[in-house]
Amino acid sequence: MEYAILIFYFLSLSVLFLFGIHGLVLLYYYHKTQKILLPKYELPKELPTVTIQLPIFNELYVVDRLIRHVCKIRYPKDKLEIQVLDDSTDETQEVAKQLVEEFRAKGFDIHYLHRDNREGFKAGALKYGLERAKGEFIAIFDADFIPAEDFLEKTIPYFQNPQVGMVQTRWGHINEEYSFLTKALALSLDGHFVIEQQARNRAGFFINFNGTAGIWRKETIIDAGNWQPDTLTEDLDLSYRAQLKGWKFVFLNDVVSPAELPADINALKTQQFRWTKGAVETAKKIIPQLLKAKLDWKVKLEGIVHLTSNIVFPLILVVAVLNVPLVVIKNTFSEFDVYYNAMSIFVLASISSFLFYLYSQKAIHVDWRNRILLFPVFLAGSMGLAINNTKAVIEALIGKKSGFTRTPKYRIVSNKDDWRFKKYVQRRLSPSVIFELLIALYYVVGIGISIYYLEIAAIPFQLLFLLGFGTVGYMSIKHALVTAK
Numbered sequence: 001m002e003y004a005i006l007i008f009y010f011l012s013l014s015v016l017f018l019f020g021i022h023g024l025v026l027l028y029y030y031h032k033t034q035k036i037l038l039p040k041y042e043l044p045k046e047l048p049t050v051t052i053q054l055p056i057f058n059e060l061y062v063v064d065r066l067i068r069h070v071c072k073i074r075y076p077k078d079k080l081e082i083q084v085l086d087d088s089t090d091e092t093q094e095v096a097k098q099l100v101e102e103f104r105a106k107g108f109d110i111h112y113l114h115r116d117n118r119e120g121f122k123a124g125a126l127k128y129g130l131e132r133a134k135g136e137f138i139a140i141f142d143a144d145f146i147p148a149e150d151f152l153e154k155t156i157p158y159f160q161n162p163q164v165g166m167v168q169t170r171w172g173h174i175n176e177e178y179s180f181l182t183k184a185l186a187l188s189l190d191g192h193f194v195i196e197q198q199a200r201n202r203a204g205f206f207i208n209f210n211g212t213a214g215i216w217r218k219e220t221i222i223d224a225g226n227w228q229p230d231t232l233t234e235d236l237d238l239s240y241r242a243q244l245k246g247w248k249f250v251f252l253n254d255v256v257s258p259a260e261l262p263a264d265i266n267a268l269k270t271q272q273f274r275w276t277k278g279a280v281e282t283a284k285k286i287i288p289q290l291l292k293a294k295l296d297w298k299v300k301l302e303g304i305v306h307l308t309s310n311i312v313f314p315l316i317l318v319v320a321v322l323n324v325p326l327v328v329i330k331n332t333f334s335e336f337d338v339y340y341n342a343m344s345i346f347v348l349a350s351i352s353s354f355l356f357y358l359y360s361q362k363a364i365h366v367d368w369r370n371r372i373l374l375f376p377v378f379l380a381g382s383m384g385l386a387i388n389n390t391k392a393v394i395e396a397l398i399g400k401k402s403g404f405t406r407t408p409k410y411r412i413v414s415n416k417d418d419w420r421f422k423k424y425v426q427r428r429l430s431p432s433v434i435f436e437l438l439i440a441l442y443y444v445v446g447i448g449i450s451i452y453y454l455e456i457a458a459i460p461f462q463l464l465f466l467l468g469f470g471t472v473g474y475m476s477i478k479h480a481l482v483t484a485k
Contacts, residue, residue, distance in 0.1 A: 002329050009322040012315040013346050019312050020349025022305055023356035026199045030359065033202035038250065041157035048159070050152060050215070051081040051135030055125045057118070059143035060092045060423060061411040062260070066143050067099045071108055075152045081134045082110040085125040087118045090423075109134075120229035121404030122211075127227040135218060142212035144260040144409040146174065154255045155215050165220030165247030166239070168197065169213045172258035175412045181475075182261045184378040185268065187357055187371065189261075194253060194360040201251040205302040206243045211235035213257035220247050231285060232404060233278025240286045240303070244293050253363075263412040263419045265475040266426040269388045271407040276310045276389040280396035283307035313389035320386065320439060320465050323458070324446035331453040353379070376464065384468030387432045387439075420482040429480050436473030440466055 052070055056063055070082060082103075086096050093114065100112040113129060120127065130138065137159060141147050148154075155167045170193045176186040200207045209216070211233075221227070224242035231237045243249060262268040283304075290303050357375055361368035395402065408426065410419035419425065443466035450458045 002333055005322055005325055005329065009319065009326055012318040012322075016312055016315050016319065017346050017349045019305070019309060020352050023195075023352040026195055027352075027356060027359060029203040029205075030195050030199040033199065036202050038158075038252075039161070041160050043153060043157055044160060047076060047079050048136045048156065049079050049081065049134055050075065050137045050139060050156070051083060051129075051133040051218075052139045052141065053083045053085055053126060053129045053133070054141055054143070055085045055087075055122050055129075056092065056096065056143045057087045057122075057406050058090050058092050058424065059088070059409060060090065060095065062143045062409045063092055063096050064099055065146065065411065066141065067096070067103065067110075069146045070141060071103050071106075071110070072149050073147060073151055074149050077107055077109065080109060080152075082108060083129045083133065084110065084112045085129045086112060086114045087121075087125055088114075118404075120227070123227040123229040123234035126234070130218070130221060130226070133218065137215055138218050138221065139215040140212055141257075142259070144407075145212055146258045147213070148255075148257060151255070151257065152215075154252065158250045158252075159217060161248070163246075163248045164217070164250055165224075165242050166209050166214060166216045167250045167252060168207065168209055169252050169255040169257045170194070170197075171210065171213060172256040174258045174260050175263065175414075175417075176261065178261070178263060178412055178415060178417075180374070180377055181265065181268070181381075182263060183371075183374050184381050185261045187361070187374055187378045188382075190364065191357045191360045193251075194363050195356055197251045198253050200302065200306070201249065205299055206240060206306065207249050207251055208239040208306075209235045209249070213259070217247075220245075223247070231278050231281035232274050232402070233282050236279060236307075237282045237285065240282070240290070240307075244286075244289055260409055260412060262407055263410060264408075264425065264479040265472060266430075266479050267408045269385070269430070269432075269476070270405050270426065272385055272389055273392045274405060274407075276313065277392035277396045277402070279307065279310050280393050284396070310389065310393055313386045314393055316383055316386040317390050320383065320469075321442075323462065323465070324442065324449060327446070327450055327453060327455050327458055331455070350379075380464045380468035381472065382468070383465055384436065384470075384472030387435050387469075388430070388472075391432065420479075425479075425482060427480050427482075429477065433473050433476045436469045436476070440470035440473060443469070 054066060054070065067084065084096050084100055086093060097112050100110050103110050113132070115125065115128060118124065126140070137156065139152070155169065158164050158167050171189055173186045175182050177183065197207050220242050221238065224238055224245050227234055228237060262271055287304060287307060290300055354375055358372050361371045365371055408424035410422045411417065412419055443462050447459060447462050447466065450462060
């Protein structure tokens, strides 16, 4: 039994180590490619027709903000079409219709498209709109975004390269300072955009359209097989299919599209579950195609790592469960000492992760030193989401299908805003909360065991597990039990 626990623990840590060290690989490419400048293009004299798609579903609090800001985008009205793709089942329908009528009266070519069903969910709505779109290019914004007025002026020029099929901008954060939760989320997303997207793009690896705040060449979408609803991450799926077809993507780190971060933990869990499950579904679908493609082995390898990164969550859970008995085994059976000494190398993965997020903050924030202090909070939170996301990984691996559950938005902008009494708050608790709190209690005992055996080195990581699972479980209950007005 001792050998089985040790081997399982060691193998899990090894895989986590490889994914952690991969952060250093991306940092290497990030620094190596810093001097590679994107070609400079001016706006063409003859501007192309652009269709902006706004897929929404029950977005009562933000739909007006979205439409009003989209209509502020600088572009000739006769070259701009706006589609409000509304699958809503509540009063959002009436609000959206009134806004469309208001801006049509002002001369905008804006259309309200409502489907009687949510077939295909977001992918279905985008495909429905695409069939009716006039534009040569298709920009997409989710309901929680506030597009900049110069969005098209800064993205359209890159399509003068006929090989470019999609341009993605970096997400900004409207409500980053709202709470520790939003600050930690901003740190996580900044790492993805500033380091991952930028390094991969400049190094010639595949990147992904992030579902919003980007613009596609319509021909690219059709050539790649159009939007398909067989995964929960239709954006990641289409991205890989398009790049496998030979289309080039461009990531613009200096063009920022602000968005609203989830303000409550249960909304975040919903988002993380969908992203995690969808990514694994996409990996199952795309990796066989990736392996068969005539591509450089580095591009294939990086793509596989990109698509399979969510497998870390079940392994985090394994490490969390086995860590405590391993402390007991270490202090009971001396013949395993050599294995424990070898495990010390796994600390490098944590250092790699820290550097990854350090450089992302340093690149875009003057006060990066203060922001990176939130790294332990982010790391603990990632651990605490392991149960929620492990369920998503397992469901994807066994082929269990589920619907597209949107992330609620509440128009949270300043610290004065309050989401707790608004519609869409998720008040039903997931069974995962029980397991999160049980593991937190488990680590109270585990820390006591480590103190008893004077295993001081184990305590910092055990504290992170305790903080992560305990905080996620506690906040899940607290945020679900807010009293509705």
